[in-house]
Amino acid sequence: MSGTFISFEGPDGAGKTSAMKAIVAKLQPTIGQKLTVTREPGGNPISESIRSIILDRKNTAMDYRTEALLYAAARRQHLAETILPALANNQIVLCDRYVDSSVAYQGAGREIGEAAVAEMNQFATDGLLPALTIYFDVPATVGLKRIKAHRNPAKVDRLDVEQTAFHDRVRAAYLRLQTAEPDRIKLIDATQSPDQVIKEALALIQSILPKTI
Numbered sequence: 001m002s003g004t005f006i007s008f009e010g011p012d013g014a015g016k017t018s019a020m021k022a023i024v025a026k027l028q029p030t031i032g033q034k035l036t037v038t039r040e041p042g043g044n045p046i047s048e049s050i051r052s053i054i055l056d057r058k059n060t061a062m063d064y065r066t067e068a069l070l071y072a073a074a075r076r077q078h079l080a081e082t083i084l085p086a087l088a089n090n091q092i093v094l095c096d097r098y099v100d101s102s103v104a105y106q107g108a109g110r111e112i113g114e115a116a117v118a119e120m121n122q123f124a125t126d127g128l129l130p131a132l133t134i135y136f137d138v139p140a141t142v143g144l145k146r147i148k149a150h151r152n153p154a155k156v157d158r159l160d161v162e163q164t165a166f167h168d169r170v171r172a173a174y175l176r177l178q179t180a181e182p183d184r185i186k187l188i189d190a191t192q193s194p195d196q197v198i199k200e201a202l203a204l205i206q207s208i209l210p211k212t213i
Contacts, residue, residue: 003087004209005128007098010136011171013143014190015197019136020096022198023205027092036086039096041074043082050074068106068117072124075099079125092209099125100133100177100185108173109166132208134201135178136190140167 010016024037041051053059054070075098086093099121107114138146144167178185188200 002090003093005087005093005130006205007095007130007133009097009100009133010190011138011140011143011167013146014136014138016136017096019197019201023201031092034092036091036093038082040078040098041071043078047074047078064110064112068112071102072120076124098130103177104170104173109170114173133185134204135174135185135187137187138190140164140171142191
């Protein structure tokens, strides 16, 4: 594969998705048609259908392992149908969430085991990891406060309504992942101003795409 795969990660309320939109707007004029922007769970019709099941607040009876398996299934389809073809076509792929989210949210947040979830996703992805993962870090209390203040109530999902302890476990897992893989996962303090966060993220992207941006 000749393309470049970059993922964006962070706890709920970190501002990751908003930052990603701003970054895409800055990169689009330079990269143009070489840029593929996608998200997880989702990115194609089958994976988006799985997403709607996972995040539906009505599905309170969903078993935690069922949830983890659905994320892995959506991810596999996303890779097969969207990410791998784009990379084979020399695209720069920017993805809102990937494997690290499952390890943090299902493995740690749901307490079903980070190693078990990582192994499940090893099978789903055949070991494919991004060249760069940008992790937007905020304390759980800050992220949840932002969600409450700014997110449309209709877009609050099953994970957003979990207790603070759940989100604390998620953040702690992300920090463990970053410590374990510092060459791939780069941390940005997302409590900074949006402009500074975007500036730092663009610098990280430019560091692996110096001839493109």
